[in-house]
Amino acid sequence: GAGVSQSPRYKVAKRGQDVALRCDPISGHVSLFWYQQALGQGPEFLTYFQNEAQLDKSGLPSDRFFAERPEGSVSTLKIQRTQQEDSAVYLCASSPFQFPTEAFFGQGTRLTVV
Amino acid sequence: QQQVKQSPQSLIVQKGGISIINCAYENTAFDYFPWYQQFPGKGPALLIAIRPDVSEKKEGRFTISFNKSAKQFSLHIMDSQPGDSATYFCAARGSQGNLIFGKGTKLSVKP
Numbered sequence: 158g159a160g161v162s163q164s165p166r167y168k169v170a171k172r173g174q175d176v177a178l179r180c181d182p183i184s185g186h187v188s189l190f191w192y193q194q195a196l197g198q199g200p201e202f203l204t205y206f207q208n209e210a211q212l213d214k215s216g217l218p219s220d221r222f223f224a225e226r227p228e229g230s231v232s233t234l235k236i237q238r239t240q241q242e243d244s245a246v247y248l249c250a251s252s253p254f255q256f257p258t259e260a261f262f263g264q265g266t267r268l269t270v271v
Numbered sequence: 272q273q274q275v276k277q278s279p280q281s282l283i284v285q286k287g288g289i290s291i292i293n294c295a296y297e298n299t300a301f302d303y304f305p306w307y308q309q310f311p312g313k314g315p316a317l318l319i320a321i322r323p324d325v326s327e328k329k330e331g332r333f334t335i336s337f338n339k340s341a342k343q344f345s346l347h348i349m350d351s352q353p354g355d356s357a358t359y360f361c362a363a364r365g366s367q368g369n370l371i372f373g374k375g376t377k378l379s380v381k382p
Contacts, residue, residue, distance in 0.1 A: 161314070188368060190369065190370070192372075197375075198374055198375065199277070199360050199372035199373050199374045199375045200315065200360070200372045201372070202369050202370070202371060202372075205367060205368060205369045207368075212367055212368070213367045213368075213369055216369075248314055248315075250314070250370075255368070256368050258303060258305075258320065259305070259317045259320070260317070260370060261317075262307075262314030262315050262316065263314050264312065264313055264314050265314055
């Protein structure tokens, strides 16, 4: 595909359940970001990869959140023991540069924890 | 601590009017300032961006004004159209390359 692809588009999880959100960046893009966007809010930074290296994970809200990009392309954001406050849209973005100017966003995964 | 403060939260403008959205930042290490546009159900998309060594950048109807000493920047949308109705986010790039976003401004352009 031409753009950043995220799956699933929608996820409903029961409280306490583990979830995995997938991001397929644009082919060849070096940088990859994860953001959390609550309803009516701006994207909040979670974590940042350059290739397979996780350069910054300072935005991950708790140790229940874990992200990986083992081969420098596809990335997975995992949330363990989901809580209601985890309900949000999770956005993935990628950029062709190590020090990105434009970041291309996917449509996001809307996670609802019930 | 909110690193990028954006105002107003919402804005209603008549068709043909000028829309103005303001942002302020504290961290002088920020080195790149983009604006993103987001439609419902979509991810944000880059609209226009500026570096701090430039005071103004214009692309079509969109202009960024940048005041480095005041640590403020703004987006002006000239001749606003109903199709411009969306949520706009300012952002700033940190030293690691990550983008820090403002909370957004919901713009409605009335016909």
